[in-house]
Structure formats: C-alpha cells, structure tokens
Amino acid sequence: TVGQKGNNADRIYAAYSVYKGKAALSAHPVPATFSKVDSGGVKVKRQGYIMLSFSPCVGERKYDWQRKQVFALSVTEVGSLLTLGPNSSVDFFHDPAIQTSNAGQVRKGLSIKANSEGTGYFFSINVANNITKVNERFTVPVTSAEFAVMRTSFSSVLPHIMGWDRYSYQPPVLKEENSV
Amino acid sequence: TVGQKGNNADRIYAAYSVYKGKAALSAHPVPATFSKVDSGGVKVKRQGYIMLSFSPCVGERKYDWQRKQVFALSVTEVGSLLTLGPNSSVDFFHDPAIQTSNAGQVRKGLSIKANSEGTGYFFSINVANNITKVNERFTVPVTSAEFAVMRTSFSSVLPHIMGWDRYSYQPPVLKEENSV
Amino acid sequence: TVGQKGNNADRIYAAYSVYKGKAALSAHPVPATFSKVDSGGVKVKRQGYIMLSFSPCVGERKYDWQRKQVFALSVTEVGSLLTLGPNSSVDFFHDPAIQTSNAGQVRKGLSIKANSEGTGYFFSINVANNITKVNERFTVPVTSAEFAVMRTSFSSVLPHIMGWDRYSYQPPVLKEENSV
Amino acid sequence: TVGQKGNNADRIYAAYSVYKGKAALSAHPVPATFSKVDSGGVKVKRQGYIMLSFSPCVGERKYDWQRKQVFALSVTEVGSLLTLGPNSSVDFFHDPAIQTSNAGQVRKGLSIKANSEGTGYFFSINVANNITKVNERFTVPVTSAEFAVMRTSFSSVLPHIMGWDRYSYQPPVLKEENSV
Numbered sequence: 106t107v108g109q110k111g112n113n114a115d116r117i118y119a120a121y122s123v124y125k126g127k128a129a130l131s132a133h134p135v136p137a138t139f140s141k142v143d144s145g146g147v148k149v150k151r152q153g154y155i156m157l158s159f160s161p162c163v164g165e166r167k168y169d170w171q172r173k174q175v176f177a178l179s180v181t182e183v184g185s186l187l188t189l190g191p192n193s194s195v196d197f198f199h200d201p202a203i204q205t206s207n208a209g210q211v212r213k214g215l216s217i218k219a220n221s222e223g224t225g226y227f228f229s230i231n232v233a234n235n236i237t238k239v240n241e242r243f244t245v246p247v248t249s250a251e252f253a254v255m256r257t258s259f260s261s262v263l264p265h266i267m268g269w270d271r272y273s274y275q276p277p278v279l280k281e282e283n284s285v
Numbered sequence: 286t287v288g289q290k291g292n293n294a295d296r297i298y299a300a301y302s303v304y305k306g307k308a309a310l311s312a313h314p315v316p317a318t319f320s321k322v323d324s325g326g327v328k329v330k331r332q333g334y335i336m337l338s339f340s341p342c343v344g345e346r347k348y349d350w351q352r353k354q355v356f357a358l359s360v361t362e363v364g365s366l367l368t369l370g371p372n373s374s375v376d377f378f379h380d381p382a383i384q385t386s387n388a389g390q391v392r393k394g395l396s397i398k399a400n401s402e403g404t405g406y407f408f409s410i411n412v413a414n415n416i417t418k419v420n421e422r423f424t425v426p427v428t429s430a431e432f433a434v435m436r437t438s439f440s441s442v443l444p445h446i447m448g449w450d451r452y453s454y455q456p457p458v459l460k461e462e463n464s465v
Numbered sequence: 466t467v468g469q470k471g472n473n474a475d476r477i478y479a480a481y482s483v484y485k486g487k488a489a490l491s492a493h494p495v496p497a498t499f500s501k502v503d504s505g506g507v508k509v510k511r512q513g514y515i516m517l518s519f520s521p522c523v524g525e526r527k528y529d530w531q532r533k534q535v536f537a538l539s540v541t542e543v544g545s546l547l548t549l550g551p552n553s554s555v556d557f558f559h560d561p562a563i564q565t566s567n568a569g570q571v572r573k574g575l576s577i578k579a580n581s582e583g584t585g586y587f588f589s590i591n592v593a594n595n596i597t598k599v600n601e602r603f604t605v606p607v608t609s610a611e612f613a614v615m616r617t618s619f620s621s622v623l624p625h626i627m628g629w630d631r632y633s634y635q636p637p638v639l640k641e642e643n644s645v
Numbered sequence: 646t647v648g649q650k651g652n653n654a655d656r657i658y659a660a661y662s663v664y665k666g667k668a669a670l671s672a673h674p675v676p677a678t679f680s681k682v683d684s685g686g687v688k689v690k691r692q693g694y695i696m697l698s699f700s701p702c703v704g705e706r707k708y709d710w711q712r713k714q715v716f717a718l719s720v721t722e723v724g725s726l727l728t729l730g731p732n733s734s735v736d737f738f739h740d741p742a743i744q745t746s747n748a749g750q751v752r753k754g755l756s757i758k759a760n761s762e763g764t765g766y767f768f769s770i771n772v773a774n775n776i777t778k779v780n781e782r783f784t785v786p787v788t789s790a791e792f793a794v795m796r797t798s799f800s801s802v803l804p805h806i807m808g809w810d811r812y813s814y815q816p817p818v819l820k821e822e823n824s825v
Binding site for chain 2: 113115123136137141249252253262268
C-alpha cells in the first residue's frame with residue numbers, strides 16, 4: 106500500500122478558488138514525494154507545497170487560465186501566511202530558474218497585504234521575466250471570510266504536504282507487556 | 286475505491302442539534318460531489334456545504350421538522366462564521382430559485398448576531414416566499430459553548446466539504462532516489 | 466465495514482492522565498453509538514462524550530482507582546471547556562440517576578476554575594450521594610501546559626464523539642459530468 | 646490490522662528541519678507504543694513524543710548529524726510549546742539516565758526563548774555529561790513562520806503521539822434501534 110508511480114486512479118483534484126473583477130486565484134495542495142528506504146518503509150524525498158495560481162479576467166465571468174502565473178508556497182511560507190495579523194503584510198520572492206543556467210533571469214514575487222479597513226488582504230503575484238521580456242502582475246482582493254477558509258484548509262493540509270499525515274496510517278507499534 | 290453512485294451502505298448521518306424554547310437548529314455537513322477525470326482520478330464537480338435546518342417548537346420538547354426551513358452554508362460562508370468576533374454579526378442572503386424561472390421570488394436570509402452580553406449568538410432564518418405568500422422566521426439562541434462546538438466541528442469538516450480531506454487517502458507519491 | 470457488535474479486536478484504550486499530590490485525573494473519549502438506517506448506512510443514536518475519572522492518592526505514586534468518581538462531559542460541555550478563558554471558571558451539574566426512580570438522589574458537580582496566578586486550573590469533582598450517604602470531593606491542579614494538551618486533544622476528538630469523523634470514510638459521491 | 650512487531654514496510658520517515666548559520670534543528674514525531682489487552686484490542690503502553698535533534702554546522706551547508714544531541718518532548722512538554730506566548734520562554738530539563746545507576750550524571754536542558762523583537766524564538770539544547778566530561782550547547786534561531794509550522798504540525802500530530810488518533814479507526818459502535 107505504500108506507493109505507486111504513475112497510477113492516476115486514486116488522484117484527487119480539488120482547489121479553493123476566488124473569482125474577482127480583475128483576476129482569479131486558485132489554491133490546491135501538492136503532496137510531498139517519497140523514496141524507499143532499504144530497511145523498509147519510505148522517507149520524504151521532497152516536501153510538498155500549496156500551489157497558488159492567478160489568471161486574468163478577460164470577460165464577464167471568464168478567466169484565461171492559459172495565461173496563468175503560479176507561485177508554489179513552501180511549508181515555511183505557509184507558516185508565514187498562517188501567522189499573518191489582520192493589519193500585516195508579507196512578501197515572498199522566488200527564482201524559478203534557481204540552480205540552472207537561467208538563474209536570476211526570472212523573478213517572481215508574491216505579496217499578501219492587509220487592506221486599509223482590515224477586512225481582508227490583497228494577494229498579488231508579480232513576474233519579471235528577463236528572457237521573454239514579460240512583466241506581469243495580477244492582484245486578487247481576498248475577504249476575511251475567504252482568508253479564513255485558506256487559513257483553516259492550509260492548516261489542515263500542512264501535515265499532508267510535510268508528509269506527516271502518513272504517520273497515522275502506520276499500524277500501532279506493539280510491545281510485549283513486560284518489555285521496556 | 287474512488288466512488289460509487291447510489292450505494293447507501295456506507296452513508297453516515299450525524300448532526301449537531303440545539304433545542305430551545307421557540308425553535309431548534311440542526312447542522313450537518315454535505316460532502317462535495319466529484320466527476321471522473323479522463324486521465325484517471327476524480328475532481329471536485331461541486332463543493333459541499335453545511336446544512337442548517339430550523340424547526341419550530343410545537344409543544345413541550347416537540348419540534349415540527351415537516352415545517353423546517355433550511356440554509357446551505359457555502360465554504361466561504363463557513364469561513365465567515367469561523368471568524369465571527371464575540372460582539373459581531375453577519376448576514377447571508379440566498380435565492381434558492383436562482384438561475385430558474387422563479388429567480389427573485391424566494392428570499393432566504395440567515396443572520397448570526399451576538400447577544401448583548403457577549404455570551405452567545407442568535408441564529409435566525411427568515412424566508413419570504415412570494416409564490417406561496419409564506420413569510421417565516423425562526424430564531425434560536427446559541428450559547429458560547431454551543432458556538433464553540435460549531436466552530437470546532439465546522440473547522441474540522443471544512444476540508445471534507447471542500448474535497449480536500451481526500452488528499453490524505455492518495456497513496457504516497459514515490460520517486461526514485463536519484464531522480465529530480 | 467460499517468459496524469460490529471461485541472468485537473473488541475479493534476478497540477483502542479488510550480487516556481491522558483495527570484497525577485498530583487492529592488488526586489489523579491484521567492480523560493479518554495467514548496465514541497458515539499450508531500443504529501442502522503433502513504435505506505442503508507448508519508445514523509448517530511447517541512452522541513459520545515469525554516470521560517473524566519478522578520481517583521485519590523493513597524500513598525507515594527499510588528492512586529486508588531477502585532474509589533474513582535467519573536464525570537461524562539457531553540459534546541456541548543466540551544465546547545465550554547474549549548472556550549474557557551485564562552481567568553475564568555465553569556461548573557457542570559449532572560444527575561446520573563436522571564429519569565429513573567432514584568432521580569435527585571445523586572448530585573455530581575464538576576468545577577473547572579482558574580487559579581489565582583492564571584497559570585492553570587483546578588479540576589474538582591464533587592459527588593453527593595443521598596442513597597449511600599457518601600459525599601466525596603477530589604481536586605486536581607492542572608497546569609497551563611496540561612490544559613493545552615486537553616484543549617488540543619479534546620478539539621481533535623470532538624468530531625469523533627459527535628460521529629462527524631466518519632464522514633471522511635464515505636467514498637466520494639460521483640456525479641456524471643453533465644448532470645446537475 | 647491492529648499491530649505488528651518489526652515490520653518496517655509501512656514505516657514513514659518525515660521530519661521538519663530548519664538549517665541556520667551555527668546549527669540545524671530537526672523535529673519528527675515518535676508514536677505511542679501499545680500492548681494487547683486480554684479481552685481484545687490494545688492499550689497505550691507508553692506515550693510517544695516529538696524528537697528534536699540538533700546538529701552543528703561544520704561548513705557551508707554542511708551539518709554533522711553524528712554529533713547530534715536529541716531531546717524528546719513529552720506530550721505535556723508539547724502542550725507547553727503550544728501555549729508559549731510571543732514574548733515568553735520555557736525551559737525543560739531531562740535526565741536521560743533516570744532510574745539507572747547513572748542517574749544524575751547527565752543533564753539535558755532545552756530552552757525556548759523569545760527573541761527581543763518578538764519575531765521568533767531561540768531553541769537551545771545544553772548537555773552536561775559528567776561521565777564523558779562533554780558539555781555541548783547548540784542554538785538555532787527559529788522565525789515566527791517556522792514556529793507556526795511547528796505549532797500547527799505538533800498540534801496535528803499530538804493525538805498520534807498520545808494514541809488518540811487510533812480512536813477514529815475503530816468501526817462504529819452499533820446498537821439496536823430500541824436498545825438503550
């Protein structure tokens with residue numbers, strides 16, 4: 106039961122999306138990946154993340170997901186989002202081409218900033234691509250209620266993207282009554 | 286294992302209910318629905334909700350559930366309930382006939398309002414039905430303890446009505462040790 | 466998979482216990498009970514509770530569980546415990562013989578009271594039994610850290626004693642792509 | 646399904662690690678152990694814990710885990726960590742040789758102390774070993790975001806190290822409709 110490669114029969118696709126006047130924002134979790142351990146079992150090879158996808162509004166209730174820009178929130182970046190106060194803001198910067206020959210050519214920024222009434226946050230993604238010369242910015246206003254859904258669902262799925270939810274699927278460790 | 290149509294053998298019916306002098310309020314989660322994806326697996330077709338049902342008290346410890354009025358709290362409306370402060374209130378409005386020929390004929394409102402001592406909330410449903418000419422209002426006072434149960438249980442079931450609890454049932458994604 | 470009577474092979478016994486100078490306190494969850502529904506599946510017959518057991522200290526690290534007194538915290542009473550502020554207190558009263566011929570003869574009270582420094586709570590059980598003429602009181606001081614364990618574990622198990630954790634074990638509801 | 650000895654096929658290895666200038670800190674949960682009960686089922690023999698491992702930085706991005714020092718946070722010590730305020734600190738002391746002939750010879754201390762800006766905590770382990778004459782101290786600064794990940798993941802896994810997560814794996818308790 107401990108893992109499969111390439112079998113999509115059990116895959117689940119579920120996102121939380123908010124659709125606003127200028128752009129839409131969609132969030133879904135991507136699980137950790139595992140590798141086998143010689144003595145049996147698996148260990149986390151790479152932690153998962155929460156993928157945030159932004160797309161522009163191109164007509165009434167129409168969003169162009171071909172033009173989407175994405176930002177992969179790491180476990181610790183999710184921690185930042187969870188502790189964000191009602192009047193605070195946070196910025197993350199990623200180089201998606203890091204450790205390749207294109208390092209430094211693409212700069213992605215995600216900004217989460219409280220609005221002035223304290224009733225929600227602006228989520229903005231900014232992508233400056235020095236190779237394609239494309240500079241793109243999408244902003245989605247998120248209400249307190251929508252942010253509460255994100256906080257609650259991201260908290261609940263954090264153990265999953267860390268690989269910690271699988272601890273509960275191990276059978277109980279049995280010891281004899283008079284052993285230590 | 287990924288889905289069944291019409292098989293009730295595994296269905297669970299569990300509600301949280303509070304019974305007060307004038308009316309009763311009962312809450313239970315309704316899961317997301319899924320559709321198959323050609324490449325395998327399932328995706329969320331429609332998000333679930335938390336169904337709130339109100340019924341009038343018609344005698345000592347007797348409530349008439351035939352006369353119930355219901356309000357389906359969406360994922361984001363649950364987010365509003367979760368962030369409600371001890372002295373705050375929130376109102377939701379639904380048109381159950383939206384996108385049909387009867388749109389605008391029935392207006393449902395759900396109000397959650399802090400009581401004046403800060404010791405709980407009044408949950409009220411108001412239904413104005415222009416077709417049947419029925420106007421109905423049920424109010425149930427909910428204590429802080431009962432609201433804490435709602436907050437805790439609604440938080441725990443939010444991933445379920447979003448479809449996110451199923452992420453944990455996917456087998457771990459295995460990658461070879463020296464792959465990227 | 467949906468239920469068994471009398472099969473103990475899968476039963477789990479796990480408690481959280483604190484041992485203090487005069488008495489010990491042990492807490493464990495008791496699940497909801499279910500009954501079959503004619504159309505298939507099960508519904509909650511009676512909600513579960515969290516059982517608190519108090520026993521007196523009768524020697525160095527010795528506690529007499531034969532003399533224990535117990536108090537079954539209902540779902541809503543757990544809600545009260547979860548919302549207790551650092552300087553607050555709450556009292557619950559039970560008549561364990563309610564709706565029998567001995568109603569009113571035994572009075573149990575559970576008190577959770579903040580200590581004067583705000584560093585924890587006193588948990589006291591008081592049992593006045595008019596049939597046996599026994600009047601017993603056990604008090605256990607609980608630190609903030611121990612109370613945090615109770616709050617976290619009681620929150621996590623609340624869906625279980627309500628029967629709501631079983632919602633996640635239902636297979637996903639599948640609908641055809643072009644159905645409503 | 647209720648337990649195995651020595652079968653590693655289902656074991657999971659997942660940690661949350663932070664790597665800083667002088668040392669690294671890694672945390673992973675260790676489950677409760679169980680023993681069989683004559684009447685069927687299992688009970689908790691010993692509660693689990695969260696293992697914190699510290700190792701020194703010995704070069705650019707190199708940490709020497711052979712020299713690691715470990716501290717096993719008990720269920721109640723995790724409770725302390727969960728309630729730590731943004732400007733507070735807590736100290737734990739362990740004697741790893743307790744109840745052996747070397748009792749009192751090794752003293753381990755774990756300190757979690759808020760930094761002066763309120764933007765995180767210093768986690769320090771101090772080991773004074775009177776047998777080997779080794780005195781070792783490792784300190785890792787942990788940001789608010791990293792601490793939020795610890796709080797969220799430790800809360801989620803607390804029922805697992807207490808053995809309480811297994812309550813949800815018991816089949817529902819079925820009672821006949823007209824029984825009490």
